[in-house]
Amino acid sequence: MLTRLANPTRFLRLADRLLPWLGGLTVLAFIAGTVWGLGYAPADYQQGDTVRIMFVHVPAAWLAMFGYSFMAIASFVGLVWKHPLADVAAKAAAPLGAGFCLVALVTGSLWGQPMWGTWWVWDARLTSMLVLFFLYVGYIALWSAIDEPERASKAAAILALVGAVNVPIVKFSVDWWSTLHQPSSVMRLDGPTIDPSILWPLLVNAIAFQLYFVTVLLWRMKAELIGRRVRALTLGLAAREA
């Protein structure tokens, strides 16, 4: 499957066929998640309606972490097996992950104001999210600093992998340093501690975010591939003229 897709034309054809479906599903999932989250999910007995921020905040945070893992795995595949689409995928995922990271930080801040009485606290999870955002920024900056795509993709892949080794260490060190944010309440071995009436809309929203990620990822990969083709054609044209 992955080897078959190494041919960019075949990948573009598949992406073209998938994108309308994925786009439609994304819109539907967002409508369902928003209506359920805003209209039908009950308000929290303590937090009131502000708890609905969670339906954006938590999926965004998940996707921010997923984006980095995806980027690191794609970078690994690109470096080791030299899959021609891997670095395209990693490059396309970076701004998406960074965007989700920013959304998680901003909504977290908006949620923190009514709940903790402050826009920002130097708490472990907030801080490690901020550091993750900086890692994304560094990755994007490295891509844009190197002109040749060949070298840029490998350099960025090395950075993503070094970063991926460091992410758990950063996470651990920041946890050690300070903790105020509640511990994870969905991903637990003994089952979630959230009531199903809130958990289900949360999961629907998470699916919507995930679909959005995949759709825009394919879209960006397509744009990148076409951009490279244009670049190659322009270079070829310039070479023939010269």
Next chain:
Amino acid sequence: MSAFLALLRRDLRLAFAQGGSVGLVIGFFVIAATLFPLASGPERAELARVAPAVIWIGALLATLLSLDRLFQADLEDGSLDLLLVGGTPSSVVVLAKCLAHWLSTGLPLVLVSPLLGLLLGLDPVGIVMLVKTLLLGTPTLSLIGAVGAGLTVGVRRAGILIAVLILPLYVPVLIFGAGAVDLAALGLDTGPSLALLGAVLLVSLPVGTLGAAAALRLAVL
């Protein structure tokens, strides 16, 4: 081994020769740390509380400033190509350069730090712990920094780019390093922090050398 030592000796000689960076790095470190009392006021208790943070951030920035020349000078005069096509594995080349970098920036910073600790009103226990944490932490700064320096070698505005790439990765060293000094000042157990600093150093030893070696091969070959 002889290639390793020869490279180490060459780099150290260049660093300590006239026009080398050792004096400048120490100068920057001391001046940067002196600026904090000027900005925050000379109150002694206040200063002693922020002293570990000030000295650690000073050390971090001083290391960072010296990093962009780590491979750049060798790239410009062509010796980097020779080092990499020679028989020595590229990770050994990186290791020798990192060690030389640490001996010419990290170690001097460690040696100057007690003086800064005194200036900022740190008590003797804190100063001893400061020296210990810097001894364990600064090699990590050189090793992780080498990855950033390798990735940006030959790139425009490399200095500022290194900062953006590397500073987030310095977070654990800063937390455990400055944290241990704080703990020591409170009379608490600093063993775990020191052990974790050592662990971070051990992790960054392979990650730093292999990562920087891969980056250099990419840039040169």
